[in-house]
Amino acid sequence: MKNKKWFGLLFFAMFALLLAGCNFNSSEKSDDGTKKSGDEKDGEVAQVLNLSAPADVPTLDSTKAHDAIAFNVLNNVNEGLYRQDESNKSVPALAEKHEMNDDKTVHTFTIRDTTWSNGDPVTAADFEYAWKRVMKENGAYNYMIATAGVKNAEAIMNGEMDAEELGIKATGDNTLEVTLESPNPLFKTLLSFATFLPQNQKFVEEMGDQYALEAENILANGPFKLVSWTQEQGWEMEKNEDYWDTDNVKLEKVNVFVVKDPSSGANLYETGKIDRVKLTSALVDQYKDDKEFENVKDSGIVFLRFNHNNPVLKNVNVRKAINMAIDRNGLTDVILKDGSTPLYGVVAESFYFSPDDKDYRELNGDFNKGTPEEAQEYWEKALAELGQKEVEVSINIADSDEMKKVAEYLQAQLEDNLPGFKLEIKAVPFAQRLEIEKAVEYDLSLSTWGPDYSDPMTYLDMWVKGSSANRMDYHNPKLDALVVAARGETDLEKRYEMLLDIEKILLEEDAAVAPLYQRGSAVLLNEKVKGLVIHPSGADMSYKWAYIEE
Structure with missing residues (x-):
């Protein structure tokens, strides 16, 4: 027990030195143990916001960026x-x-x-x-x-x-x-x-293939400027005094630390090094009574992609069996415990409404929801069609704590409920998971999707042939045609019916993916941080209106 304690103290001391080495400012604790954001200067609290991210930014080239972390940075250093x-x-x-x-x-x-x-x-x-x-x-x-x-x-x-x-x-x-x-x-x-x-x-062409891969290789025209970026450690932004609306920007600096381990994130929050942290299921019980704890329903979803070229997974009965074999309530309530909720569609609940103000998810209901017994019926039919008694496939996942826990749960559920099913877990860094998906070099992939804009289409047009978000070689000409028709439909009621039908083709007809859960966030937020805007679509956050209360 002593050895573990000393190891933890040594690790945290090394982490603190790392942050200092990045030259990032950090919060401190006051003498009474309460957190305070930033350092005090001339009796005023410095306008410095400290945050964390679960992974590094792959690229800040807005023509190539394809992940939430990059979008968040771009939203705060650029303006459209x-x-x-x-x-x-x-x-x-x-x-x-x-x-x-x-x-x-x-x-x-x-x-x-x-x-x-x-x-x-x-x-x-x-x-x-x-x-x-x-x-x-x-x-x-x-x-x-x-x-x-x-x-x-x-x-x-x-x-x-x-x-x-x-x-x-x-x-x-x-x-x-x-x-x-x-x-x-x-x-x-x-x-x-x-x-x-x-x-x-001119700047993009001068930088060539190094454009947007370092802080000095990107230009800002937004509320903040990216002034440093240390790969796999974090990045630092400063207020852009030349921004057209700079008078409404109160923060002087935003520091973002790459923190992959949730326990490290909680420790950094406890000691005032960061002002906001997302908690994993292992930490929820510890902090759920904290006055700075809150549960937030997100619009992001987590789902299983099937490689539709795979000789086993291209069988629709295999896909239906996998869909029905997973107890999503156990996943969200026992494993995650962060406010996430079971999902049986690709459009999130509570964010997207019809012209007569009805929730999309309520209108379309649940798809491929069943019992283990129903799953086994589809499974037996699929094995007969395939002429096999056993199936071995792998699942491609990002190496985060959340994804590892979800994958282990899925492995247990599928191997228990589908006799002869074997699942190998392959964990890789987040950026590599994306590259593997883009190349469609996987069997199953545990994937996430955050809506790009506030309309159901952001979850639906990703499945058309050739879409960079498809990433599984799925194709149904009826779905493609309906997406094109919906894009041009100006009658809002007709358009909404089309949007409902697109999801029916994807899931009711093809069981093309397996929706798992709609994300929730268990969050600790420093009570002195005000005006931090969390968006349900597009970039996750805007720092433009945030400030530290004195």
Whole structure:
């Protein structure tokens, strides 16, 4: 017992030295043991926010970024035409003026007079260059530009047109014209997403393949500037005094530490080194009575991808058996205990409502919900069709504590409830898990999805053929056609029926994935931190309005 205690103290001391070595400021504890955020200077509390992230940022190139951690950084160091406000609504940002023609297919934006962090002006050409670069590079989120309905985006994705023919044009230094295929009710909402950010062409080309891989290799035009980034350790942001709305930014600095071990995160919170921490199930009971504890329902989902090229998993009865063999209540209530809830659809509950204000999840109900006995019926049918008595597959997971626990639970459930089923767990770093998925070099993959914008389509159009978010070679022409039709439908009631039907094809007809749970967060937040905005879609957080209460 003594050895364990001394080892823990030694580990924490080494971690504290590491943070000091990164030159990041940290909070302290007062003499009475209560936490205080930042250091005091001339009797005032420093406006320094300290946070943690579960992994490093793979890239900050907005044309290539495909993960929540990168989106969070980009949201706070960059600014697009629109951004999400404190109420999660998409509002004008760099767009000082937004005008439309009569049929709402031509949108003209007047760009504010503002600069990049290197002093160059932000121009309309920066938007034209960045959006076309997304299409040229076949970026992870090029389909978002098609979802926005930008003219020729679909044809460019299909290889029928060149990226230079995208319907966006700088008609002056501060005037941008965007042409849509047809009126699109989602257009303004989508513009706050990172894919639509501008880029400085000269700077990007100077950096070459090193662009956005180091702090000095990216420019800022948002509320904060990225001033340091130590791989696998963390990054530091400072207030951008040249930001057009800098008077409304109160924080002077934001430090983010990469903390993969949840216990280390809790220790850092206890000692005032960070101001907010997400708790795993092992820590919930310890902190649930703390006055700074809160349970938050998230819009993110966790699900199983099936490799539809796999000779076993391409069998629909195998997929239905796996869906029904998993007790999701046991997973959320016993294993996770963080406010997560069972999920039997791909669209989250409580965030997306029909024109007559009914919850999408309530309208479409549950798919592939069954008992172990029902699962075994599908399993026996599948084995007969395959001519096999046993099945051995592996599951690709990120090496986080949450994913490891979920995978172990799934392994036990599937091997217990499906006779002859064997599951091997392959844990890899988060970024590698994404690369394995993109290459579709897995059997099963334990995947996560956070909505990009506030509409059910953000969970639904990822399954069309060729989408970078598909990542499992699934294809149903009926689903593809319905997504295209829904994108162009301006009758909101008809459109919502289409959105319901897309999920029915995906799950009722094809059982193409296995939804597991809608994420919840058990969080400790320093009571002195105010105005930190948590978004249900797109980037997780905005620091723009946050401040430390004195």
